[in-house]
Amino acid sequence: MKIQELNTYVVVFSEDRILVLKRPNGLWEFPGGGIEWGETPEQTATRETKEETGLSVANLKLIGTTSATFEKEGNEKHALYIVYRAETGSKDVTLSREHTEYRWLSHNELKFLKLGLNAEAALNLF
Numbered sequence: 001m002k003i004q005e006l007n008t009y010v011v012v013f014s015e016d017r018i019l020v021l022k023r024p025n026g027l028w029e030f031p032g033g034g035i036e037w038g039e040t041p042e043q044t045a046t047r048e049t050k051e052e053t054g055l056s057v058a059n060l061k062l063i064g065t066t067s068a069t070f071e072k073e074g075n076e077k078h079a080l081y082i083v084y085r086a087e088t089g090s091k092d093v094t095l096s097r098e099h100t101e102y103r104w105l106s107h108n109e110l111k112f113l114k115l116g117l118n119a120e121a122a123l124n125l126f
Contacts, residue, residue: 001075008045008082017104027116041082054094057086066121083122
């Protein structure tokens, strides 16, 4: 089955550091997820960041879009990612069950991690 999905992701900055989250499969990504029915992409970005990290974000700015196609659970998926940049005043992350670890890194340091498709493509946007 072919499935399309619409997601938002947030590149969260605190000072000059960027937040990345580690999934149980070992891939690193930015906070974010699927847009729920009736939600704006901005609302999704704010909600998903809060749910996954406990952080409130400010100065949300669209930095671009990316997409990826991949196989997942026997289905062909096409995911569109709306990517935002935001700031937070806190580095005190409270992880959800979706992630096992977090790091605050420089843009250059991100290049050395095994990134998920959403994060890898977003590196070229900022």
